[in-house]
Amino acid sequence: MGTILFDKVALIGIGLIGSSIARDLKDLGLAREIVVSTRSAETLKRAEELSLGTRYTLSAADAAADADLVIVSVPVGASESVAKQIADHLKPGAIVTDVGSTKASVIAQMAPHIPQGVHFIAGHPLAGTEKSGPDAGFEGLFRGRWCILTPLPGTDEGALAKLRFFWEALGSRVDLMDPEHHDKVLAIVSHLPHIIAYNIVGTADDLEAVTQSEVIKYSASGFRDFTRLAASDPTMWRDVCLHNKDAILEMLSRFSEDLAYLQRAIRWGEGDKLFELFSRTREVRRSIIEAGQDVDVPDFGRHALDKKN
Numbered sequence: 001m002g003t004i005l006f007d008k009v010a011l012i013g014i015g016l017i018g019s020s021i022a023r024d025l026k027d028l029g030l031a032r033e034i035v036v037s038t039r040s041a042e043t044l045k046r047a048e049e050l051s052l053g054t055r056y057t058l059s060a061a062d063a064a065a066d067a068d069l070v071i072v073s074v075p076v077g078a079s080e081s082v083a084k085q086i087a088d089h090l091k092p093g094a095i096v097t098d099v100g101s102t103k104a105s106v107i108a109q110m111a112p113h114i115p116q117g118v119h120f121i122a123g124h125p126l127a128g129t130e131k132s133g134p135d136a137g138f139e140g141l142f143r144g145r146w147c148i149l150t151p152l153p154g155t156d157e158g159a160l161a162k163l164r165f166f167w168e169a170l171g172s173r174v175d176l177m178d179p180e181h182h183d184k185v186l187a188i189v190s191h192l193p194h195i196i197a198y199n200i201v202g203t204a205d206d207l208e209a210v211t212q213s214e215v216i217k218y219s220a221s222g223f224r225d226f227t228r229l230a231a232s233d234p235t236m237w238r239d240v241c242l243h244n245k246d247a248i249l250e251m252l253s254r255f256s257e258d259l260a261y262l263q264r265a266i267r268w269g270e271g272d273k274l275f276e277l278f279s280r281t282r283e284v285r286r287s288i289i290e291a292g293q294d295v296d297v298p299d300f301g302r303h304a305l306d307k308k309n
């Protein structure tokens, strides 16, 4: 048993992220009580079968009542509805946080409903896979990954320190960021790559001159790596696009300009321009490996991840 950080933790939403937190909480012995709440009876039953908590309820309000830490892990578009459900049941001094992939929108949806005396600090662990649901989670998902917290002016320092300590206990490195800045950074490092992957896989699926079976048969040529991102949860990614609209549109227009440059270089046979860009991008990959954010194996570490699932 580790050090108990919170007497009662309420996990609202128990998919990939919520269930990974649950597994770590249990494994590390960080809470006396873990109350699991989710929207559907089916997911709740599965969470219970997997023994993810110590108590299970379909009512977010019931879960949040008396909790010392409430972690909301639902698609970002559902944040306001959850905040409304729990608002009147939160105890003074409780910490409420989330794990959503966009931050300004989640704060706008939740903060107005959180009562005085309750500490709301939004957050985003930069860890995940393309899978969803309670079975998809695993112990150690957050180990060695970044978690970004986006406190607001006036956020209680003690509550912030406690939340930071919680993520560090799960093995994460914590950074603090302004919510709008978070949304810009994530638009380029996560949202744009997913949108590009959805687009490429969609285009390949629509092609008439190349058959579906050929696309699948020869997919190891590059296409396959995009399909992993494009297999991500449609609800989650619909919400990310709708709730980080401005930053995503800004990055998409930069992307289109750069793509036009590449298109021109190919059209006019400007090999030096292509070579210069491809050399620069190769360096980016090297820096990511050096920073410990990926492993230098041809399957991008996926086999190691699959073993955990």
Ligand code: NAP
Pocket: 012, 013, 014, 015, 016, 017, 018, 038, 039, 040, 041, 043, 044, 073, 074, 075, 076, 078, 081, 082, 099, 100, 101, 102, 124, 125, 126, 127, 128, 129, 130, 131, 132, 133, 134, 233, 236
């Ligand atoms: P997930 O596996 O699909 O689980 C979603 C959870 O939210 C389930 O408990 C689901 O309940 C519940 N839910 C779905 N729609 C809801 C609604 N309208 N109202 C209330 N509850 C709802 O999702 P996840 O991958 O854990 O993602 C959760 C959050 O983490 C998202 O905000 C996402 O942006 C963020 N995030 C995801 C990743 C990733 O790689 N997946 C990484 C970092 C952050 P039922 O099953 O009972 O319907």
